Amino acid sequence: MSLNLQEKQNVVAEVSAQVAQSQTIVLAEYRGIKVADITKLRADARNAGVYLHVLKNTLARRAVQGTPFESLAVSMVGPLVYSMSSDAVAAAKVVCDFAKTNNKMVVVAGSMAGSLMSVEQIGVLAATPSRDELIATLMATMNAMTAKFVRTLAAIRDANSAGAEQAVAEIVVAETAAE
Known part of the structure; x- marks a missing residue:
């Protein structure tokens, strides 16, 4: 038509x-x-x-x-x-x-x-990848760094309260190996 x-x-x-x-x-x-x-x-x-x-x-x-x-x-x-x-x-x-x-x-x-x-x-x-996918990837990367920092601080706090500095060294070595 x-x-x-x-x-x-x-x-x-x-x-x-x-x-x-x-x-x-x-x-x-x-x-x-x-x-x-x-x-x-x-x-x-x-x-x-x-x-x-x-x-x-x-x-x-x-x-x-x-x-x-x-x-x-x-x-x-x-x-x-x-x-x-x-x-x-x-x-x-x-x-x-x-x-x-x-x-x-x-x-x-x-x-x-x-x-x-x-x-x-x-x-x-x-x-x-679309714009939304790229933003999601960026946010996940930024969140991972913050979460790792918080876990490290928590490990230091736990180590100080237990009085075991060796535990901090083990956690830092484990975190480094995980990267």
Whole structure:
């Protein structure tokens, strides 16, 4: 079903708003994929905060015109699904994870920070931990250092109360070996 001019303008405006908020756009060909699989992909994208849309390429070209993603216009050929995200990794991760389980999904191109990305670069980006995962790792590392310090202080307190300095030396040696 074709869209009238007003509907096309609305689609371009909606996609342009998403493009303006995005850090990454990934294009993938979806020929031959079953509706149930596309529905699962859309649900995964929604859960990851990724805007996933099947668009006419001419409308997509108009939406990226004048943006840092304008270089993607040359790759907009054939039936494509457009995934966009304000998280630099999420769009690539959702599409690449789906492509691993469904060989009919083919990643075509992507863009990040105004530069065109190859399929290999998109794969590397998808393998990168997300911002939340990196923050969790940092917090765990910081918490581990604090916990180790507290355990050392507790060991010194216990050693002083028992009057056994040898216990402190054993604990320090054990803590050092655990690292």
